[in-house]
Amino acid sequence: CAEPGHFGPHNIYENRAGAWQDPSTVFVTYQNAGLRAFDIGNQYQPRQTGYFVASPPEPAAPGGEQVPLHSADVFVTVDGVCFLTDTDRGLFALQYTGR
Numbered sequence: 001c002a003e004p005g006h007f008g009p010h011n012i013y014e015n016r017a018g019a020w021q022d023p024s025t026v027f028v029t030y031q032n033a034g035l036r037a038f039d040i041g042n043q044y045q046p047r048q049t050g051y052f053v054a055s056p057p058e059p060a061a062p063g064g065e066q067v068p069l070h071s072a073d074v075f076v077t078v079d080g081v082c083f084l085t086d087t088d089r090g091l092f093a094l095q096y097t098g099r
Helices: none
Strands: 007-012 025-031 035-039 047-052 071-076 081-086 090-095
Touching (some): 025 071
Antiparallel strands (some): 071 081, 081 090
């Protein structure tokens, strides 16, 4: 919460045909807190099973303002590759290994 920029959930991956299908795993982008994966098999005790937070980009100029992170969207392939977009950092491809 203390990092610059927006904090909180931005996008949730929806189980799509031909892609990741697991009703007990939820992938959520959290703007300045990156991508989070949660096991919600026990609805009363969800647990985080993975996360990724990009390193902050360099300021545009020496002494310039730091650009905050902004994880925006996530898509997960059938084999667990997460494609994560960040407004200022671009595209990340990450392998989900949590459980």
